[in-house]
Amino acid sequence: MAYLIFSITLMLVYIGLAQLLHIQFGMLGIPNFGIVGFWGLGMYSVGVLNVQWDFSFIPALILTLLLVALVANGLGRLILKLEGQAMLCATLAFSAIVALLVITEKWLTEGVVGLGTIKYPFDAGAMTEPLYFLILLLIVVGIQLFINKLHVSRLGTLIFSIRDNEELAASLGKDTVKIKLELFTLTCALMGLLGALSAPLNQFLTPNMLVPSVTFAVWIALILGGKEHSMGAVLGVFITFGLFDLLIESYLPVAPEYAVMVPNFKLFLYGAVLVAVLMYRPRGVLGHSAAGARQELP
Amino acid sequence: MMLNVNGLSSGYGDVTVLEDITFCVESEIFTVLGANGAGKTTLLKTLAKLLPVKSGTVEWRGETITDMPPYELPSRGMAYVPQEGNVFPDLSVAENLSIGGLLDLPSREERLSEVYELFPRLVDRSEQLAGSLSGGEGQMLAVGRALMQRPEIILFDEPSAGLSPQFVDTLFQKILEIREKQNVTIVLAEQNAVKALEIADRVLVLSLGKIHLLEDARDFDKNRLMEAYHI
Numbered sequence: 001m002a003y004l005i006f007s008i009t010l011m012l013v014y015i016g017l018a019q020l021l022h023i024q025f026g027m028l029g030i031p032n033f034g035i036v037g038f039w040g041l042g043m044y045s046v047g048v049l050n051v052q053w054d055f056s057f058i059p060a061l062i063l064t065l066l067l068v069a070l071v072a073n074g075l076g077r078l079i080l081k082l083e084g085q086a087m088l089c090a091t092l093a094f095s096a097i098v099a100l101l102v103i104t105e106k107w108l109t110e111g112v113v114g115l116g117t118i119k120y121p122f123d124a125g126a127m128t129e130p131l132y133f134l135i136l137l138l139i140v141v142g143i144q145l146f147i148n149k150l151h152v153s154r155l156g157t158l159i160f161s162i163r164d165n166e167e168l169a170a171s172l173g174k175d176t177v178k179i180k181l182e183l184f185t186l187t188c189a190l191m192g193l194l195g196a197l198s199a200p201l202n203q204f205l206t207p208n209m210l211v212p213s214v215t216f217a218v219w220i221a222l223i224l225g226g227k228e229h230s231m232g233a234v235l236g237v238f239i240t241f242g243l244f245d246l247l248i249e250s251y252l253p254v255a256p257e258y259a260v261m262v263p264n265f266k267l268f269l270y271g272a273v274l275v276a277v278l279m280y281r282p283r284g285v286l287g288h289s290a291a292g293a294r295q296e297l298p
Numbered sequence: 299m300m301l302n303v304n305g306l307s308s309g310y311g312d313v314t315v316l317e318d319i320t321f322c323v324e325s326e327i328f329t330v331l332g333a334n335g336a337g338k339t340t341l342l343k344t345l346a347k348l349l350p351v352k353s354g355t356v357e358w359r360g361e362t363i364t365d366m367p368p369y370e371l372p373s374r375g376m377a378y379v380p381q382e383g384n385v386f387p388d389l390s391v392a393e394n395l396s397i398g399g400l401l402d403l404p405s406r407e408e409r410l411s412e413v414y415e416l417f418p419r420l421v422d423r424s425e426q427l428a429g430s431l432s433g434g435e436g437q438m439l440a441v442g443r444a445l446m447q448r449p450e451i452i453l454f455d456e457p458s459a460g461l462s463p464q465f466v467d468t469l470f471q472k473i474l475e476i477r478e479k480q481n482v483t484i485v486l487a488e489q490n491a492v493k494a495l496e497i498a499d500r501v502l503v504l505s506l507g508k509i510h511l512l513e514d515a516r517d518f519d520k521n522r523l524m525e526a527y528h529i
Contacts, residue, residue: 157389157393160389160393161389167383
């Protein structure tokens with residue numbers, strides 16, 4: 001049961017990251033390949049503040065949020081005027097820098113030895129983990145409500161217009177760079193928040209948590225679910241993490257002699273589903289939101 | 299004098315396309331003609347502040363806008379209709395129009411009615427994605443979106459490009475209507491010299507990034523246009 005709660009809580013973290021990527025890429029067109037960088041920065045920041053400098057969890061969380069926002073704002077000023085592919089490389093490089101700094105700055109992060117133990121911000125006995133799950137659930141629901149609202153708001157239409165044709169949007173009187181920077185800062189800071197909240201889940205932080213596969217997992221989930229649809233992130237993570245990582249890998253009832261095949265079978269099925277979706281639903285399972293989910297401007 | 303361009307040079311990166319361009323635009327239809335590569339699009343993009351001015355000045359109603367960012371211009375009454383990518387393909391027709399009217403929300407409905415009156419076909423297409431419109435309908439939408447800004451001047455970059463001759467007639471008629479009924483100043487860069495000259499008040503001919511001639515449309519000698527086109 002504890003493993004199930006842990007897994008579902010981790011799935012909520014991935015849903016949150018995919019939702020934020022939906023705002024960045026699906027709505028605004030920013031190809032952020034540095035997700036693990038912002039997430040990891042948040043996780044290590046709260047870890048360092050909590051373990052090394054004895055900050056209690058909530059102040060550490062607030063400082064982390066500010067730190068990641070500051071870093072995202074600085075990075076955004078450098079990269080948001082670049083072309084898409086250059087932006088992709090720059091964000092990927094950012095995440096590699098974060099991972100390298102975690103390894104090299106041993107005085108702060110303990111390097112490859114690892115940093116811990118990071119405890120939950122409260123102790124409710126056996127209810128600690130379920131309550132922590134509820135907190136993350138509230139955050140994810142909050143982000144989803146924000147996305148739903150954004151999709152039908154004037155700001156949402158403006159964001160879609162920037163993604164479609166930034167030059168044209170600018171010529172209509174919109175400071176597109178400012179809007180992109182503000183949203184990039186906000187969403188990256190929230191990725192950092194999810195990282196910070198992941199620290200007590202993992203308890204012990206090591207640099208091998210900051211691998212690009214975290215970023216790719218979030219991207220695959222969003223592409224699979226539908227990058228432009230307001231619910232694409234949620235569905236995508238349910239399919240990739242929920243169905244494949246959780247249900248098939250951990251809970252599929254198979255005879256012990258076949259258990260060794262499950263991981264390979266999972267990867268095969270995962271690949272097959274991805275290929276099928278990209279072939280027959282290139283905009284993801286849920287497709288485009290304009291005709292269905294998006295409403296007329298108020 | 300509404301738009302005053304003085305000694306303007308601009309281009310892309312290190313490449314200078316326009317050199318020492320000087321003219322002014324009054325309340326009129328001011329047509330910019332020239333062969334491919336003459337610098338018509340570069341001129342309009344520079345006036346819309348989408349390209350940086352390398353030297354010279356641009357003034358709009360007495361205010362220097364040379365170094366102003368593009369998003370400052372619509373609130374000053376300038377609208378731009380580019381040749382390509384002039385609609386938001388993943389937004390509906392209604393959303394495309396709405397976004398043009400974000401600057402002045404109170405009068406948005408009134409302007410929307412005016413646009414629908416001018417282009418009734420857009421009413422039937424209002425829920426359709428702009429990316430699925432025909433070329434002509436897309437151009438109507440681009441013009442309609444510019445009108446939603448309630449502009450005093452519209453910069454049109456080759457609005458007839460890729461349209462059927464029949465629709466070009468309709469479009470130019472609409473541009474004339476906008477000029478006459480709404481008193482909007484028009485700067486019209488065009489390849490289709492014959493059609494453009496039908497509605498122009500004055501003509502600027504560009505050749506290899508420089509002014510070849512600038513004169514009243516009534517006095518315009520088409521042979522000199524051939525010289526500019528190197529025919």
